[in-house]
Amino acid sequence: MATRAKRGDGPSLFAAAGLDNDAPRPLADKLRPQKLADVVGQDQLLGPDGALTRMLESNSLGSLIFWGPPGTGKTTVARLLANETSLTFVQISAIFSGVADLKKVFDEARARRETGQGTLLFVDEIHRFNRAQQDSFLPVMEDGTIVLVGATTENPSFELIAPMLSRARVLVFKSLGPDAIEKLLARAEELEAKQLPLDAEARLSLARMADGDGRASLTLVEEVWRAARPGEIFDSVALQQIVQRRAPIYDKKQDGHYNLISALHKSVRGSDPDAALYYLSRMLDAGEDPLYLARRIVRMAIEDIGLADPQALVIANAAKDAYDFLGSPEGELAIAQAVIYVATAPKSNAAYVAFGAAKRSARDNGSLLPPKHILNAPTRLMKDEGYGRGYAYDHEQEEAFSGQDYFPEEMERQQFYDPPERGFEREIRKRLEYWAKLRKERGGRP
Structure with missing residues (x-):
């Protein structure tokens, strides 16, 4: 459940284990970077002015959370950081580790620390x-027993506890762009001493198929080499047949994706169901995840x-559940119906605006x-301090309304929600x- 490596570990690990260094290895493993400068696509972290570059220059590495999609280098960078800082690298997975495993790892780190050796503990899928279990990390992060590097594909704000986030810096790993994928393809060709049997258009299609995942791009490269005859x-059509994967019409992580989802959203907001259906169809045809659209x-x-039409949320949620139940292509019709409903519903952002105003007030008067x-x-x-004294139970009052004030005494009454004279909110305004x-x-x- 835990793997350990010290600075300088490399091919000698295979010899120590009695393994043949020439045994078949996946291309992604053979091309795994040996130094941070070899990592592609994360210049915001590892470039000359990158966050990690500055940390290493200051000889100060604190606990970190790596947040980003699969195949962007999170595990590799963690391992290389241990090498750069002379820390012992220990890796565990939150999927396969429990409290007993954590206790053992922490005890070993404490023993190692007594000999003057620090520990970089890499936790994959830390959000699991x-x-x-997350609480158990806090003392060893606090006293420096470990430098935690956690990796997650999920938003840390929602998946990790606040005390852990207050002790660690979140660094965002980006999906690999076309230039970064092309560098990986070129490295693969150099390592294997042969060219990819693809024309220029097919090469671009392969990069799009990888969808920003470096590991996936190298897996596709292996499939292509296995399939090619002397x-x-x-071409791009033959490539899709060989790997049984369709090249998206647009890159789901880049401008095409954001342009089309923006067009869909604004068509709905503008009450144009026909335009909304057009953009929905384009995204589905490009291979977009229907659940993302839902x-x-x-x-x-x-x-x-x-609240101009409270039923809109019910319809949208029902469409998501219907797709989840039916799958493609049948479930896509439920999503299309939801698009028509929300596009033709009365529009109001009053609740959205009210919530934003309430959050700002809460921060100011927290x-x-x-x-x-x-x-x-x-x-x-x-009771002696006056808690609950004078409270009027609304259900016992005339018209079930006491008219009491519920804001803090130091605050004036606030009005965040201002419903328009549209749809169901017309009735709410009357109330x-x-x-x-x-x-x-x-x-x-008042």
């Missing part, structure tokens, strides 16, 4: 650890329709306590105006 050159439609229902009359008093001391009238009549703060 639960909260209690003197055979593949998630974006859910976002449209929340952001651009909101230290204020709620008024005591709306707080529970489970203990005698809290709010009526409650404001009752609140004023009953002596509450």
